[in-house]
Amino acid sequence: MKFVLVTQDLNIGGAQRAIIELANNLVKSNHEVCLVTLISQNEEYFKIDERVQLKILSQKESNNTLFKNIKRIIKLRRIVNSFRPDKVISFLEHINILTILSTLGSLSEVNVCIRNDPRRKKMSIIHGYLRRLTYPFANKVIVQTNSVAQWASSLGLNEKIQVIPNFVRKLELKKESYEVSSVFKIVMIGRLVEQKGIDLLFKALALIPKGSINYSLSIYGEGELLEELQGRSEKLGLSENVDFKGTTNEANRVLAEADLFVLSSRYEGYPNVLVEALSTGTPSVAFDCPSGPRDITLNGELGLLIEDGNISKLANGIVEMYESEKLRTDLGKRSVNYFSNIDNVSILNKWLEN
Numbered sequence: 001m002k003f004v005l006v007t008q009d010l011n012i013g014g015a016q017r018a019i020i021e022l023a024n025n026l027v028k029s030n031h032e033v034c035l036v037t038l039i040s041q042n043e044e045y046f047k048i049d050e051r052v053q054l055k056i057l058s059q060k061e062s063n064n065t066l067f068k069n070i071k072r073i074i075k076l077r078r079i080v081n082s083f084r085p086d087k088v089i090s091f092l093e094h095i096n097i098l099t100i101l102s103t104l105g106s107l108s109e110v111n112v113c114i115r116n117d118p119r120r121k122k123m124s125i126i127h128g129y130l131r132r133l134t135y136p137f138a139n140k141v142i143v144q145t146n147s148v149a150q151w152a153s154s155l156g157l158n159e160k161i162q163v164i165p166n167f168v169r170k171l172e173l174k175k176e177s178y179e180v181s182s183v184f185k186i187v188m189i190g191r192l193v194e195q196k197g198i199d200l201l202f203k204a205l206a207l208i209p210k211g212s213i214n215y216s217l218s219i220y221g222e223g224e225l226l227e228e229l230q231g232r233s234e235k236l237g238l239s240e241n242v243d244f245k246g247t248t249n250e251a252n253r254v255l256a257e258a259d260l261f262v263l264s265s266r267y268e269g270y271p272n273v274l275v276e277a278l279s280t281g282t283p284s285v286a287f288d289c290p291s292g293p294r295d296i297t298l299n300g301e302l303g304l305l306i307e308d309g310n311i312s313k314l315a316n317g318i319v320e321m322y323e324s325e326k327l328r329t330d331l332g333k334r335s336v337n338y339f340s341n342i343d344n345v346s347i348l349n350k351w352l353e354n
Helices: 015-027 066-084 093-102 125-137 146-153 200-208 225-233 249-257 272-280 311-325 325-340 344-352
Strands: 004-005 032-039 053-058 085-090 109-113 138-144 160-163 184-189 213-218 243-245 260-263 283-286 304-306
Touching: 004 015, 004 093, 015 032, 015 085, 015 272, 015 344, 053 066, 066 093, 085 093, 085 125, 093 109, 093 125, 138 146, 146 160, 146 243, 184 249, 200 213, 200 225, 200 311, 213 249, 225 243, 225 311, 249 272, 260 272, 260 311, 272 325, 283 311, 304 311, 311 325
Parallel strands: 004 032, 004 085, 032 053, 085 109, 109 138, 138 160, 184 213, 184 260, 213 243, 260 283, 283 304
Antiparallel strands: none
């Protein structure tokens, strides 16, 4: 089969990694793939199989003006008409709208993928209207969790909805020991934006009595809130324990060396980093935010699931993990066992279904 995959860019991010993994898995199964991005990437964060054909609609980032979007629609339509794919698959809400408009009248099956939780992710009135107008023209609307599937049904898309989780990467490193050394190493990986709730994690750590835990918090990621978060950590008296590390291409190693991974997000779509932490065997604490953590942790069986937004319970969860090596060991080994048995072939087959 032939596929055209469409997304914003290939910079670091969950949607970017997911679409690259889809492309790589498709070409490994002898399918032909053309991966189209609206703009070029600054760095190659994720390895792309050399058999994947890359097309870029614009070499530099441009404003989402009406004129620019019309040009994108025309360019994408030319690529689709030239490549003649069996399926066109797009990731991210605004890309989905452009892709549907680009493929009207096409013989290709069009699948659009919702990557974040639309109940929390802000969208302009115009984009919301365009989503309701265009999505009925898609053959499938693909989501990652059952809760988002329920939301999508409110758009009258019941027969088009399909739930497909992310591929689980086969990781080289696994956590070997659950003993804590002199410092309890906590890790957070994610963009420095409001969605990720790093400020909530800081508030939770500030509730833990000074000296009760000798911890370090390493934050891997970049974003618009860097200076603000640095200031918050100082005001809360956490700066000696908190280290902003920037982005990393070695998440597996970082997680394998950590004692605890924390996901304090206000909302998610399907947090890849939580899957990676659990696959590594890193004990994890996560807010039960919409959506993803409940599905990924199997209702809290694989990680400590904390009431959404409850800062005091997050603090208690971190302390509980610190105090109980048995809890860390049980959760770590259970999660490694579960994710090592997930079959990526069955996930790929869902993408191949008509």
